[in-house]
Amino acid sequence: MKNIRLRYAPSPTGFLHIGNTRTALMNYLFAKHYDGSFIVRIEDTDLERNVEGAIESQFENMNWLGIIPDESFLKPKSEFGKYKQSEKFERYEKIANDLIKEKLAYKCFCTTEELEANRELQISKGIPAPKYNKKCLNLSDSEIKNLEKQNLKPNIRFLVPENRDYKTIDLVRNEVVFNSKEIGDFVILKSNKIATYNFAVVIDDIDMKITHVVRGEEHISNTPRQLMIYEALKETPPTFCHLTLIVDETHKKLSKRSGNEMFFISQYKSQGYLPEALFNYIGLLGWSPSGEEEIFSKEEFIKIFDEKRFSKSPSTFDVNKLKWINSQYMKKMPDLDYTIFIKDFVDQSKFDFKKYSEHDFNQILLLFKKEIGFGVEINEHLQLFFNPNSIIDEKSKLTLKEFSTINVLKKHVTSELEKIEDWTEDNIKMVIKNTGLALNLKGKDLFMPIRILTTCFEHGPELAKTILLLGREQVIKNINL
Numbered sequence: 001m002k003n004i005r006l007r008y009a010p011s012p013t014g015f016l017h018i019g020n021t022r023t024a025l026m027n028y029l030f031a032k033h034y035d036g037s038f039i040v041r042i043e044d045t046d047l048e049r050n051v052e053g054a055i056e057s058q059f060e061n062m063n064w065l066g067i068i069p070d071e072s073f074l075k076p077k078s079e080f081g082k083y084k085q086s087e088k089f090e091r092y093e094k095i096a097n098d099l100i101k102e103k104l105a106y107k108c109f110c111t112t113e114e115l116e117a118n119r120e121l122q123i124s125k126g127i128p129a130p131k132y133n134k135k136c137l138n139l140s141d142s143e144i145k146n147l148e149k150q151n152l153k154p155n156i157r158f159l160v161p162e163n164r165d166y167k168t169i170d171l172v173r174n175e176v177v178f179n180s181k182e183i184g185d186f187v188i189l190k191s192n193k194i195a196t197y198n199f200a201v202v203i204d205d206i207d208m209k210i211t212h213v214v215r216g217e218e219h220i221s222n223t224p225r226q227l228m229i230y231e232a233l234k235e236t237p238p239t240f241c242h243l244t245l246i247v248d249e250t251h252k253k254l255s256k257r258s259g260n261e262m263f264f265i266s267q268y269k270s271q272g273y274l275p276e277a278l279f280n281y282i283g284l285l286g287w288s289p290s291g292e293e294e295i296f297s298k299e300e301f302i303k304i305f306d307e308k309r310f311s312k313s314p315s316t317f318d319v320n321k322l323k324w325i326n327s328q329y330m331k332k333m334p335d336l337d338y339t340i341f342i343k344d345f346v347d348q349s350k351f352d353f354k355k356y357s358e359h360d361f362n363q364i365l366l367l368f369k370k371e372i373g374f375g376v377e378i379n380e381h382l383q384l385f386f387n388p389n390s391i392i393d394e395k396s397k398l399t400l401k402e403f404s405t406i407n408v409l410k411k412h413v414t415s416e417l418e419k420i421e422d423w424t425e426d427n428i429k430m431v432i433k434n435t436g437l438a439l440n441l442k443g444k445d446l447f448m449p450i451r452i453l454t455t456c457f458e459h460g461p462e463l464a465k466t467i468l469l470l471g472r473e474q475v476i477k478n479i480n481l
């Protein structure tokens with residue numbers, strides 16, 4: 001495929017979340033795989049619903065993830081028109097008026113009350129999906145003039161062709177056919193002269209020479225209206241691709257409203273997820289590669305992308321899988337990068353890491369490199385190194401009681417650790433080994449009581465290293481409390 005152009009068209013009514021990121025990312029991969037262009041267009045016609053800062057935040061988060069547009073209002077190309085719908089009102093109005101001249105659209109002066117009354121009437125007759133009753137379709141020119149003289153502002157409605165099939169070959173659903181019977185004459189330009197979504201989106205996709213429209217399946221019901229507008233404007237529609245839903249474990253559409261608390265990209269960022277890992281995980285939502293492999297860099301994704309591999313059924317957002325993918329990326333980080341990254345997530349109000357030298361604190365952080373799923377999880381592990389009063393929890397105390405050798409162990413380990421001249425990991429290992437030999441203890445019977453005695457915790461990272469980093473003073477204090 002040559003010169004393909006795809007777009008992500010957010011409305012600035014909200015921030016970048018898992019759902020719209022998936023749309024942006026699939027458009028991006030599709031475009032980049034074929035060396036095409038990825039465009040971001042802002043659909044901000046609904047001025048009242050626009051949220052302050054939403055656009056900036058969407059760009060910032062996309063940038064963080066590595067979903068970089070080739071064109072946007074920040075990088076416009078003048079031959080494709082404006083990249084914000086709010087800057088195109090005049091263009092939409094002109095085209096709506098052209099359609100009136102061609103008798104493909106008409107002015108409608110019905111009031112909200114009239115429309116509502118008509119709706120209710122149809123519902124009372126058992127019509128499940130009421131349609132506009134075309135009352136204004138045949139207004140004469142003089143009637144229209146009269147109404148306009150009274151300063152009444154009309155909506156412009158599209159004249160839906162009667163009983164026609166509209167067909168598209170969707171990349172996910174194959175052939176989809178809609179009959180126009182179900183669709184009433186819909187408004188394309190509101191009385192305040194603001195274009196509606198279905199109208200503006202088609203004009204923009206034409207102006208921007210969009211070849212493929214990849215978007216969520218909630219837009220499938222808009223597609224026939226858009227196909228009709230393409231026809232009226234004598235333009236070829238793009239290829240559509242309606243991605244299946246992303247659902248949560250309860251099979252509900254993933255959304256803030258369904259109670260999914262972790263929904264926005266910025267939340268994952270502040271919890272210490274890596275952009276590469278999010279990119280990787282979201283790239284597998286509703287799309288799958290041919291093999292078993294699941295870890296892909298952006299470049300690999302671009303290479304293996306195949307528009308025939310979109311999934312036909314909903315995909316479940318599985319935060320544990322995301323966590324696993326994130327941990328894979330953290331494990332692969334060079335040690336220095338990892339410590340710099342992870343330090344930002346340490347809760348300094350609980351753990352004042354100045355207590356350790358920079359070197360030692362980095363070593364402490366590295367002890368958990370293979371264990372944590374995301375940044376802030378580090379705080380679940382650090383208590384062990386910030387326990388100056390040697391507090392031991394009840395469960396560990398009970399476990400300790402299971403070992404009859406405690407008193408001898410305490411004495412032996414204390415004196416052996418005190419004897420060490422050079423406080424090194426090897427020497428500490430030697431103490432543990434010799435203690436086992438001297439007291440005839442092995443495996444769990446040796447390590448578990450020594451671990452609880454020296455660290456106050458039943459679980460933890462490599463024992464000798466932990467003892468080394470805790471420091472002799474703290475370890476002896478732990479043992480003897």
Ligand code: GLU
Nearest residue numbers: 009010011043201215219
């Ligand atoms: N502004 C629409 C949305 O945010 C885009 C729809 C489309 O891609 O056509 O859902």
